[in-house]
Amino acid sequence: MKEITSIQNPLIKQLSQLKDKSRERRKTGTFLIEGAREIALALKGGFQLETILFYAELFTAKQLEAFTSEGIQLIEISKEVYQKLAYRETTEGVLAVAKSKTQELSNLAFDKENPLILIAEAPEKPGNIGAILRTADAAHVDAVIIANPKTDLYNPNIIRSSVGCVFTNTIASGSTTEIIDFLKVNKVNIYCAALQASVPYHTQDFTKATALVVGTEATGLSEAWRKNSTQNIIIPMQGEIDSMNVSVAAGILVFEAKRQRGF
Structure with missing residues (x-):
């Protein structure tokens, strides 16, 4: 399992842009989901997850089992990285990168x-x-x-x-x-x-x-x-x-x- 502890990591910089900029979401065809309930609903709605990032002190490996499947990258992140990416002040310590759907x-x-x-x-x-x-x-x-x-x-x-x-x-x-x-x-x-x-x-x-x-x-x-x-x-x-x-x-x-x- 990969681990990222620095907010200067290139992937974290990219995900920060994904969180803040509609242009980046359109360009990559991906977006960030924050929170266990939201991720569960996205999976139920047929959205495809690419990556799950979690802060182990708030979200345990046991809880992670509900979201993991073949092809999803798992990344453990530090508190600093989590705070950089999280949008809400109170959440469960887990985020996901998902593929967008078209609304034609x-x-x-x-x-x-x-x-x-x-x-x-x-x-x-x-x-x-x-x-x-x-x-x-x-x-x-x-x-x-x-x-x-x-x-x-x-x-x-x-x-x-x-x-x-x-x-x-x-x-x-x-x-x-x-x-x-x-x-x-x-x-x-x-x-x-x-x-x-x-x-x-x-x-x-x-x-x-x-x-x-x-x-x-x-x-x-x-x-x-x-x-x-x-x-x-x-x-x-x-x-x-x-x-x-x-x-x-x-x-x-x-x-x-x-x-x-x-x-």
Whole structure:
């Protein structure tokens, strides 16, 4: 088993770049996962691990057995190296390098006639993306689609805030135009959360093939979505403000759809 104790080690410098820079993740087609639960979910989601790094005082060789298989490189690292690579202050002492998956719309297929799809247009904050993915996992939606993504899904903040649900959801991404075309070809009804020409969300039938589309709090959805929606929907507000956090709105809409479907 290899051991690395210096943060000046070339591999550690490369992994530090992988943690901090989207460009490096895209170039190498790999990313860092931190934490035992997240690594376990990645394996369950079919992600391929290349390397596991562990700090033995926090993560034992016995615990390591759950993640090891043929072809995975094991590296024991020092406390200094671990602190260099770790993103969280409290974690279990284990990290992994995994291969990225592509999120092509063309790879998205459904095994039912009435899929439930959650779409977020141009979400910027990793925390919101992570919360949306947690909601999607909790509701067991058929797919999450990110329109016009502003960051890559393997940003460590997204992995952290999603508590690994970035690995448990079926995820695709594309431009707004590409996604609208995809939905129309697949005969999926489009319900856009928007203020304009909207009706209360609970008055609509979400039991058929349904895409629930949410935008950012700052700008909402683009005109293309509003023009191509089956129906614009709104969550009635009784307070002084006219919007709520995008992940909260997504949760309300998704679980109304699940309620209608008897789940």
